[in-house]
Amino acid sequence: MPVLRDLEIGAMFWAVRDTVPRIKSLGVRCGQLGVAGDVKLDGVAARSWKDELAREDFALATVFAAYNGESYADIPTVQRTVGFIPPATRAEREQRTYEISDFAAALGVKSIACHIGFVPEDEKHADYIAVREMVRRICDYAARHGQTFALETGQEPARTLLHFLNDAGRPNLGINFDPANMILYGTGDPIEALGILGRQVISVHAKDGDWPPMDKPGALGTERPLGQGSVGMERFVGKLKEIGYTGDMNIEREIEDLEQRYADMAMAVKLLERLRG
Numbered sequence: 559m560p561v562l563r564d565l566e567i568g569a570m571f572w573a574v575r576d577t578v579p580r581i582k583s584l585g586v587r588c589g590q591l592g593v594a595g596d597v598k599l600d601g602v603a604a605r606s607w608k609d610e611l612a613r614e615d616f617a618l619a620t621v622f623a624a625y626n627g628e629s630y631a632d633i634p635t636v637q638r639t640v641g642f643i644p645p646a647t648r649a650e651r652e653q654r655t656y657e658i659s660d661f662a663a664a665l666g667v668k669s670i671a672c673h674i675g676f677v678p679e680d681e682k683h684a685d686y687i688a689v690r691e692m693v694r695r696i697c698d699y700a701a702r703h704g705q706t707f708a709l710e711t712g713q714e715p716a717r718t719l720l721h722f723l724n725d726a727g728r729p730n731l732g733i734n735f736d737p738a739n740m741i742l743y744g745t746g747d748p749i750e751a752l753g754i755l756g757r758q759v760i761s762v763h764a765k766d767g768d769w770p771p772m773d774k775p776g777a778l779g780t781e782r783p784l785g786q787g788s789v790g791m792e793r794f795v796g797k798l799k800e801i802g803y804t805g806d807m808n809i810e811r812e813i814e815d816l817e818q819r820y821a822d823m824a825m826a827v828k829l830l831e832r833l834r835g
């Protein structure tokens with residue numbers, strides 16, 4: 559595995575959609591692997607990924623789980639379909655998360671992550687309680703593999719999330735901080751949020767975006783190439799240094815057009831290199 563420097567630049571990439579050589583060609587040597595719900599995770603898959611990472615001398619910080627049936631079309635759809643909130647898929651997604659943890663362990667990866675969805679603010683709400691208990695069980699499972707469990711940020715304000723993390727109360731629980739999501743979901747200023755959540759940060763995404771349109775209730779904001787949205791990447795990198803974060807900054811770009819996506823990510827590598835100093 560490569561020896562990484564502080565604030566090493568990495569990439570968030572996806573099994574099947576991306577390959578390690580293609581991601582490496584952006585000029586990065588570490589990242590986070592996303593795994594869609596329909597990707598088979600057996601011993602063969604684990605061995606093949608393990609060999610590829612060794613061959614390419616590529617470090618994986620996190621395995622991210624996405625689940626069958628999730629849609630990010632707009633905020634009400636996210637609320638209905640994403641993460642651990644929909645009761646009908648809760649048990650199935652819990653099992654899948656254990657599979658992700660086992661798969662990550664087979665690759666020697668020390669963190670798993672996912673969007674758990676919109677957690678209600680009311681701690682007596684049945685969904686709040688069910689999701690908190692599920693998060694606790696997943697933390698305990700991941701702990702047996704020596705892994706942390708990172709919740710992707712953005713769908714709730716920083717203080718709500720901090721309260722949930724404290725309430726769940728597991729030492730290996732934290733967040734994958736995504737500054738753009740705070741903007742896309744209209745949940746608050748990401749730099750201020752990073753100050754509030756600083757001690758909970760396990761890993762970060764470097765992503766940019768603009769706020770939701772005022773005239774379309776329920777619409778999400780628009781993702782932008784890094785440096786062209788409302789996050790303020792210079793402020794973001796500065797704040798990461800200020801809170802003492804030393805892990806990797808994983809560039810995330812979620813557009814369909816693959817070539818444009820790689821072009822935007824390559825540009826993002828250059829921007830972050832400059833900002834990191």
Ligand code: MG
Nearest residue numbers: 710736763810
């Ligand atoms: Mg993200």
